[in-house]
Amino acid sequence: MRSYASTVIDAPVEKVWEAIRDFDGLPAWHPAISASEIEDGGDAARVGCVRRLTLGDGAEARERLVALDDSARSCTYEFVTSPFNVRSYRCTIQAMPVTASGKSFVQWFADFDADAADEAELDRTFAQGVYATGLNGLADHLSG
Template sequence: MVKVVRSTILKAPIEAVWEILRDFNGHDRWHPAVASSQIERSREADRIGCIRRFKLTDGAELREQLLALSDADTAYTYCLLDTPIPLLNYVSHVQLIPVTDLDHTFWRWEGSFDAPAARREDLMQMVATDIYDAGFGAIRAELGLEG
């Protein structure tokens, strides 16, 4: 099992960050890798068990399922159901924590998955850089924050 953990601090109140991230189907509005997204069967995007089907900018299609969502913990967990990339048994957890003395937000994003041995390192790097780090930068841009 491979585990990737990334974190950052955003110079924004947790409420502003959570408002964007809480929308399980909203990542096509801010993540640079996601071209379009929709929730299957017209379910609510915050309903546990809902599935988002989305296309990446390279044309690949993926499906992910919302496993948990907590407003009290400002966190959610999801898993990857279908992907052309060999990220097997992929589960990801996003959590926001207030940095109270500065009114900033600590964002921790982690994922664990199985991968073929020959692809393990490049898939770890892809998740860390192309998904998590790119997402951090995109949320900064969405909130109008610098670096």
């Protein structure tokens, strides 16, 4: 199953990528994330590092950085543990320039495996509750 959200942000792609690229920086712009910590005090740009996120409701998720590609302005990560009923989850957030306007196109999506009965609800949670909410928060953060 794939969950997906995208938006156009009124900021240059370099500025958008700077915010996205910080694997430990979600609390600065995602309203549903109250805290983030790179385990073992590691480097947030090191592929393989694990971040521990505290969600707004107090739940925790641990996510491993799988790929960080500066040329494609793309960050991919996977769940190590999460409060969501999924067997696998790999997620990518990517920023691209809108050359006609100087704005940025940002897409955020995940491929995940879950029980068929849970897929529709998880899709709504990820696409709307996580990605769309986060993209709106990123746009607000960068406009301020």
